[in-house]
Amino acid sequence: MSAIIQAKQILKQYNGVTVVDRISFDVQHGECFGILGPNGAGKTTTMRMIIGLAGVTEGQLHVFGYPMSPEQRLVPPRLGVVSQEDNLDIDLSVSENLLVYGRYFGLSARLIREQIPKLLEFAQLSDRGASPVRELSGGMKRRLVIARSLINNPELVTLDEPTTGLDPQARHLIWQRLRALKEKGTTLLLTTHYMEEAAQICDRLLILNHGQILDQGTPADLIKRHVESEVVEIRGCMLDSDLDCFENLPGRLERVGDTLFCYTHNADSVMAALKDHSALTLLLRPSNLEDVFLKLTGRELRD
């Protein structure tokens, strides 16, 4: 199976400042590939290079086997793009947005007319076709942008933070749609801040920080590689003097604000050791991608 996207040592600089630092990865046919990273990590810049809205400073980037550059227009017909910021035509109705976009692809009026009801259905907007876009909620707009990106039946869809700012219901609906797309064989590339999102829909992912790849692999691999299998979250009596009594716990301790995280392969003995401290609130859970992410990128605030 051939790679749909192949990035080899790609470097992107703006005015001499490195934003994407010689990253390499590939996206295989039919998979959902995620790019995770804190704000400013270089996710959008990477996406923009892949869709040809930004040039690569150095390195090789191939999409569908073509060397990608803003000059070449061979890739867009096979590509669907959901960008981070909304760019719908707010003066037009929902259906008109799809119509106009289909025309940009040079699709025939008949084909577009056939596509529109299907896409509205996909976005659960069937009864909103005539509504002006400016009247839609954030979730509806996002669904419309995703539906619009499918008008040309793309083989590859890139989604830059498709669910940021949406409520859980809206987010779950979008996840469900993305899984349906994947089942159809569409290759997906998405960026996200939500670890749950990555875990739910990505087959493989990479973690980007300051333009560099910290690691890449399947969600399960990443968890296995970087954190212990379980974690006990300990809250209450968090005076520094109390910390001593936790030192002998069979696990790796990490303190964040008023919470102590004890990462361990042996949760039973951690729980047993703490059972006499009745003032503590304990929460035992399997470790997840968020733990990996925080461990790799640090816990301080980003910008």
Next chain:
Amino acid sequence: MSQLIRCNIIPTLGVFQVWRRHFMVWRQTYAASLAGNLGEPLLFLLGMGYGLGRFVGEIGDMPYMHYVAPGILAASAMNNATFEALYGGFTRMTRQNTFHAMLATPLGVSDVVAGEILWAATKSLIAGIAIFLVGSLLGAFPASTALLALPVVFLAGLVFASMGIVVTAISPSYEFFLYYTTLITTPMFLFCGVFYPVSSLPDTVATIARWLPLGHVVSLTRPLATGLPLGNPFLHIFALIVFTLLAYSAAVFFVKRRIIT
């Protein structure tokens, strides 16, 4: 310069789909838009034609209304195309990210830019037709060739839209447009023969005024609308085409530099 040549400036047929999108949006609010297109030039036509005309009396052998109407037709072409390219173009480029949405499809920068220009010129033409109809009712366009001033209005729209998109592409914000209108379009409005003959200016100023884009436009619309001798129309048309092509190439270059980063 080599970059300027390298960038792909020939648009594809996709340009018409861009135009259709703008038309579709315009259709939603065309009544307000037409009122605006018509209102200001009509005020000028009445205020200048009748008001000032009473003092001026005649220029050459014609009533001032006949003299000034084709000037106002030309100026409105400039103002409409400029306004659309600046404010409309900037809103689409920055606020609404319309350009980005288009560039994620097979459309290229040249299609997006050419579509903007074609649309802005269309708006000039729409406004021109409206002024022409109302002006004709007032008897302001006496010559039988007056209708031929409308294609000139469209050509003028192309020139000023192309120049406008260049300004849009290099502007950091809406405020920046004031430099352009104050330094470029308002002087043309006042010195290129819209209201009085360029020949009444000092020689050097007159020569410059004749060679500015609006000077060429007025040199075409006035003879066509009044029946005065046309002079050398092909020279003016040629000059306007050259201005358009230069400004268009620059517009593609600067929009590309702004968006494809």
